[in-house]
Amino acid sequence: MPPPLRLNAVAFVSPQNHPILIRTFSQSREDELKYHYIAHTSLDVIDERIMAAVAAKSNDPYLGLLYVEDVAVYGYMTPLKVKIIITLELTDAVVKDIDVITIFRALHTAYRRSVGNPFLRLNTPAENITDHSILVSAGSPRWKAFRKRIDEIGKAVSGIA
Amino acid sequence: MATPAAKQYKTLGEEIWKGRAEKTNAELFALTYGALVVQLIQDYEDYEEVNKQLEKMGYNIGTRLIEDFLARSNLGRCADFREVGEVVAKVGFKSFLNISPTVTHGGQPPAASPTRASTPQPAAPGSSFTLTFDENPLAEFVELPEEALEGGLWFSNIYCGVIRGALEMVQMQVQATFISDVLRGDESTEIRVTLSKYLEEEVPVGDD
Numbered sequence: 001m002p003p004p005l006r007l008n009a010v011a012f013v014s015p016q017n018h019p020i021l022i023r024t025f026s027q028s029r030e031d032e033l034k035y036h037y038i039a040h041t042s043l044d045v046i047d048e049r050i051m052a053a054v055a056a057k058s059n060d061p062y063l064g065l066l067y068v069e070d071v072a073v074y075g076y077m078t079p080l081k082v083k084i085i086i087t088l089e090l091t092d093a094v095v096k097d098i099d100v101i102t103i104f105r106a107l108h109t110a111y112r113r114s115v116g117n118p119f120l121r122l123n124t125p126a127e128n129i130t131d132h133s134i135l136v137s138a139g140s141p142r143w144k145a146f147r148k149r150i151d152e153i154g155k156a157v158s159g160i161a
Numbered sequence: 162m163a164t165p166a167a168k169q170y171k172t173l174g175e176e177i178w179k180g181r182a183e184k185t186n187a188e189l190f191a192l193t194y195g196a197l198v199v200q201l202i203q204d205y206e207d208y209e210e211v212n213k214q215l216e217k218m219g220y221n222i223g224t225r226l227i228e229d230f231l232a233r234s235n236l237g238r239c240a241d242f243r244e245v246g247e248v249v250a251k252v253g254f255k256s257f258l259n260i261s262p263t264v265t266h267g268g269q270p271p272a273a274s275p276t277r278a279s280t281p282q283p284a285a286p287g288s289s290f291t292l293t294f295d296e297n298p299l300a301e302f303v304e305l306p307e308e309a310l311e312g313g314l315w316f317s318n319i320y321c322g323v324i325r326g327a328l329e330m331v332q333m334q335v336q337a338t339f340i341s342d343v344l345r346g347d348e349s350t351e352i353r354v355t356l357s358k359y360l361e362e363e364v365p366v367g368d369d
Binding site: 113114116117118119121122142143144145 | 188191192195196198199202203301302303304305306307309
């Protein structure tokens with residue numbers, strides 16, 4: 001049985017490159033900042049990949065392995081340009097693309113469900129909807145369900161073979 | 162308790178649901194209702210008032226919905242309030258929302274006669290039934306913020322209005338209120354419907 005994929009961290013970034021939610025599953029606290037940094041540097045790589053994808057006329061949301069820096073970083077872009085970045089621990093086993101895509105789909109669904117919450121609009125009445133501050137507020141500590149769903153996905157990933 | 166009548170209602174509900182030519186996308190429905198509730202909160206800024214408005218809206222919907230319901234289901238008058246509960250849960254909610262809340266009957270006032278065939282009075286005022294919802298299509302994406310929890314918002318209060326409006330058009334005055342809601346952190350979502358009185362045949366009140 002191949003070793004489980006260890007999901008270290010998940011980051012959601014808004015179209016304006018504001019962080020929506022960054023969640024880490026590793027044990028140590030000081031690593032959290034490291035994942036903030038990794039998410040940030042991934043943004044440049046993502047931009048490159050997007051330009052390449054547009055040139056190749058592919059509409060694939062999955063951006064593949066972005067780079068490796070003692071963890072493997074994968075990227076995914078939703079149709080509304082929200083970026084999802086995950087870091088997996090490096091293992092010797094081959095990591096199948098399809099597994100990573102499945103993880104991204106689950107994360108995307110969790111995000112979509114949370115953004116569907118009508119109460120996100122409640123405290124931003126005067127703002128323009130396209131302001132995306134609403135999307136960003138989806139990750140705030142007020143809305144616990146989003147975090148819980150992400151945590152469950154994290155646990156499920158570590159539990160599968 | 163699957164009495165033959167209960168099974169009939171269940172099948173009837175399913176048939177009507179399947180027979181509907183036009184169904185709506187559930188996500189669209191949930192998002193529309195959510196936007197409506199949030200707009201009401203922004204307009205009234207008082208959760209009790211929002212509850213009342215939702216109930217009023219539901220009442221208006223219910224008074225018209227009952228026509229559609231009776232036309233499709235072809236059901237006659239219910240023998241007693243118990244049967245009303247069964248029909249509302251198994252045929253009503255099933256045919257419109259494709260959900261099947263469970264019914265618990267309760268609150269029979271002590272003077273009520275146990276046999277339904279012999280009494281002319283179908284049920285004494287004060288009888289009630291409780292609908293327990295294990296799924297709620299309106300609350301698909303919803304997470305209540307703390308102010309709504311503290312303010313006492315019943316997110317799906319429109320259901321209470323619909324039940325009240327529909328039953329009033331068939332000569333029953335009832336009170337329908339939420340007892341618990343999973344959105345509020347309770348274990349289940351429940352509505353209690355209590356019969357206030359039977360209405361005499363009257364000229365219907367004009368719409369306001």
